Amino acid sequence: MNHLPQAWGRPRDDVYGPYDGSYLQNDGPNQHSQSPIVTGTSVLALKFKDGVVIAADNLASYGSLARFTDVKRLRKFAETSVVGFGGDVSDMQYLDRLLNSLDIEEAYGSTGHTLNAQNLHTYLAKVLYKRRSNFNPLWNQLLVAGLDGEGKPFLASADLLGTTFSSPSLATGFGAHLAQPLLRKVAPDEETASKLSLEQAVEAVKASMKVLFYRDARSIDKYSIAVVTKEGIDLKQDEKLENQSWAFAEQIRGYGTQVN
Numbered sequence: 153m154n155h156l157p158q159a160w161g162r163p164r165d166d167v168y169g170p171y172d173g174s175y176l177q178n179d180g181p182n183q184h185s186q187s188p189i190v191t192g193t194s195v196l197a198l199k200f201k202d203g204v205v206i207a208a209d210n211l212a213s214y215g216s217l218a219r220f221t222d223v224k225r226l227r228k229f230a231e232t233s234v235v236g237f238g239g240d241v242s243d244m245q246y247l248d249r250l251l252n253s254l255d256i257e258e259a260y261g262s263t264g265h266t267l268n269a270q271n272l273h274t275y276l277a278k279v280l281y282k283r284r285s286n287f288n289p290l291w292n293q294l295l296v297a298g299l300d301g302e303g304k305p306f307l308a309s310a311d312l313l314g315t316t317f318s319s320p321s322l323a324t325g326f327g328a329h330l331a332q333p334l335l336r337k338v339a340p341d342e343e344t345a346s347k348l349s350l351e352q353a354v355e356a357v358k359a360s361m362k363v364l365f366y367r368d369a370r371s372i373d374k375y376s377i378a379v380v381t382k383e384g385i386d387l388k389q390d391e392k393l394e395n396q397s398w399a400f401a402e403q404i405r406g407y408g409t410q411v412n
Contacts, residue, residue, distance in 0.1 A: 184288040188291040190214050191213055191240055192208065192211065192212050192237060192238055192241055193209065193213070193238065193324075193326060194325040194328075194330075194368065195208040195323065196208070196327050198307075198339060198345070198348075201349065202350060202382070204234075204297035204305050204306070205380075206234050207375055208237070210223055211223065216369070216370075221372060222374075225237045225244065225376065226387065227251060229272055230255055230266045232272075232298050232299065233269040234296075234385060235296055236296075236297070239312070244292060247290065268299060268306070269296050269308075273316070276296065276310050277310040280312060281314025291312055293309060293312065295322050296308055296309075305380075307320070307322055309324070320339040321345070325368075326368040331363060334359065334360050339353075350379065354377070358393075373392060374392055374393075377391055
């Protein structure tokens with residue numbers, strides 16, 4: 153061993169060869185991530201008579217640690233659509249850059265038209281399927297909310313396999329188990345959804361977000377919510393759950409940093 157202070161614990165280069173990472177080099181196949189590390193949880197969306205309401209909390213979890221509490225997982229696209237991201241945050245950031253470049257390309261196009269929500273969903277589904285076919289999937293499930301080419305409310309999902317489907321209400325993650333039954337009570341079919349008012353849809357989504365905060369360990373009480381209509385997109389990114397019952401813990405002696 154080299155016992156000089158500047159190299160304590162290292163083998164001697166003149167005896168064992170250079171101490172580098174050459175042993176790590178191999179000619180094996182390329183390997184891609186199979187286990188997302190920083191992830192976002194549920195995204196919820198519900199159609200109503202004039203558009204779509206979509207919401208997602210602002211938490212990105214590092215495994216089971218609530219690490220990043222200000223991650224916005226709803227993205228506007230060209231004032232026509234909102235994309236909600238569930239799953240891996242780094243893949244979400246990649247898709248966000250992809251959408252940004254597409255947005256610029258559409259804005260400077262010579263046709264004067266831009267992608268509506270239905271077109272955007274088809275594009276993202278093709279991107280996800282292509283990456284899956286390369287055995288390097290984007291570990292996300294997306295909800296695309298907006299209006300279709302005829303100005304009707306549009307809501308559809310696409311996942312890491314490129315699987316797509318549409319429904320009056322959709323949810324990703326634990327929301328598919330906990331929130332979807334609540335949303336289906338409000339809008340069990342397209343006909344019922346077409347009669348919902350904006351206030352009813354927003355109330356149903358907020359109530360579902362509260363249930364997820366109580367029941368999903370990867371959720372917090374700060375969230376983003378967007379309403380997409382013909383008038384445009386109303387996006388609020390720092391909403392707080394009202395009247396949430398966990399507040400009583402702050403009154404308990406010994407809770408957190410409270411000692412008196």
